[in-house]
Amino acid sequence: MKTSKIIGKKVLDCNANDVGKVQDVDIDIKSNNINEIIINSGELSLRKVNIEVTPDMIAQVGDYLLLNVSKSEITAEQSKENPDAEIVNPNDLEEKK
Numbered sequence: 713m714k715t716s717k718i719i720g721k722k723v724l725d726c727n728a729n730d731v732g733k734v735q736d737v738d739i740d741i742k743s744n745n746i747n748e749i750i751i752n753s754g755e756l757s758l759r760k761v762n763i764e765v766t767p768d769m770i771a772q773v774g775d776y777l778l779l780n781v782s783k784s785e786i787t788a789e790q791s792k793e794n795p796d797a798e799i800v801n802p803n804d805l806e807e808k809k
Contacts, residue, residue, distance in 0.1 A: 713773065715739070722776050723751050725783040734777055735762060749777070 715737045723731040735752040739745070746767050753761040763786055771780035 718749070718773065718777070721773075723779065724776050725779045725781060725786075726771065727782055729783050731779065731783050731786070732763065 718737055719734050721734045723734060725731050732751045732753040734749055736750040738747040738750070740747055748764045748766050749770070751763040751765060753763060765779065765786070769779050769781050770777060772778040
């Protein structure tokens, strides 16, 4: 399956709960293996939460990407927060005389 067919697929956990959508696929070109799949949780907030799952967490790929773990089992360690905007101290923006 082409990566372009995987990106954008809806991701469900083992209990058919919505986890998010596939945002990116990390591939090791030399060994032709998938290292991880990055899932955007799709929650509306100021920060997007990306969840990284390894191939051993994937049960099946079809119309959906089905995980063999529950959404609650995906820990905060596997999540990365990527803010939509950079937080800047206003004092850093002022011109220095």
